[in-house]
Amino acid sequence: MSLDPTKLPDPPMPSYTFTIYHRDVFEKSKFKDYDSLLENRLARSHARASSLASIIENGNGIGENETLARQHNAQGSKIDREKVPKSTSTYFVNGEYVASFRLGSQEVRNFLLIDTGSDLVWWQCGPCEPNKCYKQKLQPLYVSTESKVFRKIDCFLHGERCLEDLDLSFKCISDHSCTYDFKYADGSRTKGFMGDDVITFVLDQRPVRIIFGCSKDQTSGTTFSGEYSGIAGLGRRKIMGGYSLPTQFGADLMSMCLPGFYSATGSTLNFHTTKWPRATSAKLVPNIKYPSFYFVNLYKVFINDREVELSPSWWNFKKDLTGGIFVDTGTTISYFPQEFYTIFRYVFREEVRDIPMVDTPAGSLDTCYKEDPSGRGLNFPVVKLYFGSVSPSTMLLLAKERVILHFRGQYCLAFSGWDRSFAILGSNQLQGVGLTFDTSANTLSFDIDACN
Template identity: 30%
Template sequence: MFSTTLLPAAAIAVLFISIIVYTSPCASFGTGGFSVRLIHRDSPRSPLYDPNLTAADRTTAAVRRSISRLNYFESLMSSPMEIAPKLTPDDGEYLMFFQLGTPPVPVYAIVDTGSDLTWLQCLPCKTCYNQTQPLFDPSKSSTYKKVPCSSPSCAALEVKECTEDTKSCYYDLVYGDGTSTMGILSGDTLTFEDRFRNNVTFPNITFGCSDSTYGTFEKNQGGIVGLNRNPFSLISQLEVKQFSHCMVPPDQDDSGSRMQFGSNAVISGDMTPLAFESTYNYYLILEGISVGNDKLPIPEGIFNLTKDFEGGFIIDSGTTYTLLRREAFLVLVDALGEKIHLQQKADPSNRFPLCFVAASFDELASAPVITFHFKGADVVFPQQSTYTKAFDWLWCLAMLPSNDISILGNFQQQNFHVGFDISKKLVSFAASDCAAF
């Protein structure tokens, strides 16, 4: 029987986004919204791109990141009342590019859907990791401000202290593995750039100006951008009530991948309610799974979230491959093994539990589709979003088993407009050719 060994807490993954903002010519954010372009970390456009990695190397890394992300959610929900999530910044999927301050200074930072406070390393820095890009110098920004201790923002930040010399709000966040960031809670102007090189600015964005950082970070990373629904997250500060994304499959030109915010968000297709009021995660109600026309004999309630915060089904754009509760996963593997009449072969790298020998992907074209039956929404995943190429002759089910939480990964979300309506507490799915969008 295939088993997945959970990685240690130091291997937890996060989401990365590379952003280019698009606005309609006559619309501000308040009326027209804005869109961003997503660039995969393995794209030649990414600063994390390593041309020496093979396709098998990248697949192995994606498996590791998926299991790491699972670790993150399980550790987070094991202590749901803690202020700081148990997170270690690690290799992820996308990077975010933005500019900060006046005049604007370019920044690349990790985007994490499980964090709230955005922070980056600033001068003067007492203890900082060695990053490629220059550290942000607040003394050179005319719009930079320190958040005073008397501010409501400081009062809302529970992990803090006030410095006696300046009366500034000094934050101190310690993550589950001992990684930490400390510094001055600050405010400044956040700037994006549209396709015509026009600036789209958001003033007075609160962030952490870190002067002490401990832990393992990559030199291309400049900090963390929080995108959960807690008060300090970028989504909350921009008062975004709707957002969506459309991801192009990785074997195509990923320049068409986009995320839309505000009125630009695509909320259409089948809709399913958010199941749990978590500001860290988006929980859905998965009622069953079908292979072809046959609904699988999966125990009822296997994907439910318990009162002790165990289990549940999360949709997450930061996880690559979908993870399913082992009891359901094994039923799915058995059903596919019976219905797909191709030679099965074990994955030599022991990454995936179900693999088929095929000269090309076309041999899987007749394989039965997998349908996830969410409450109110049946989402059918095409073969391109179901199987991944492990080697030249081997194609594998792009899903993994989990001992607790189940997660819908971004590989399965490809070529769907996935929309999040926070005010109506809905998530929508609409099949689409994301490259043509």
């Protein structure tokens, strides 16, 4: 059975703190068994990764800062950048985790998918265009006209994104409204205008005003589900022009613990504070071409104590600012460029002892092993990721379910290779890990098993 979100309490948490859950907690009743649920999750992961790849490598997507890229080029960079014709950007499939929000003066409780790759916040906003809002199954529709403090954004006063006119997703129209049209990779689409309203925190009943997309017209593909009413962008803080929550809260510090995929207890997303000691730290590497993403300085990879040989420079940005590796909570498994993944997979297989590999792997995963008929637990290699240097303070140790998925009676490596120049560190590797994003110090810290 799925959880009924209306029966989930909002604990008495301080301001700038939200409860988060994995989306499958709400959706699992749609599937006949665990394997069907996992298959759907992997399909979402591949769809998101593919749409991210299309956006990044086509150079015309969400988060791209065309102005800064042009300035960087003008200041003597070797970047050779083709002019890309303006068009409505295609946004990527969103979200594996969900946060609880209380919206407007009436504190209408809604659940939004959180997305570390987005600098936008939007939710369904009544009154909708006739028959254009999808049915919200377990939460009331937010209605802007019923909130006493809702305001439309005047694009000449507060609509920096509209006036930048970097793509045709945003538009300033004759009445000074800032309208938008977001098209997702699966064919879903949402249209509306920018407004602002308050969200309220439970413990101190503090209202905080935020700018958001008031979505009046949705075309539903697979992106939109009735369990959620929109998207909360958590892309890294910008000084100007961004609408992500870190930007709007003025928060250089954001911390979260991603609950395990089947945890019904939830966890927390915090701004301005962290409760973890920051045991392991990576450097956040700014990318002016994709300023919303959280790129990190991966240096070396080991399986057990065996290094996966490849030059550390391979993880750096290329001259056109592609490449590198970033953390993405919306992608389930991690993706490596095929050249590296082939070596990684080879070393992993060599390090597995006395467990037979299957000839026909489950689903889209390519390295799978037979489960023990007696039910005995199997020991698989650990994966060590080092950031910047090889030392205990820069090592993220991945073991058990962060390395292996149990799928259709097999144990499968939860990494994949692809024909792309960049890598993604996904949420399967980060479940149960305390993450502290500090954009002032440009660090991302990892604390293993912090959710427990």
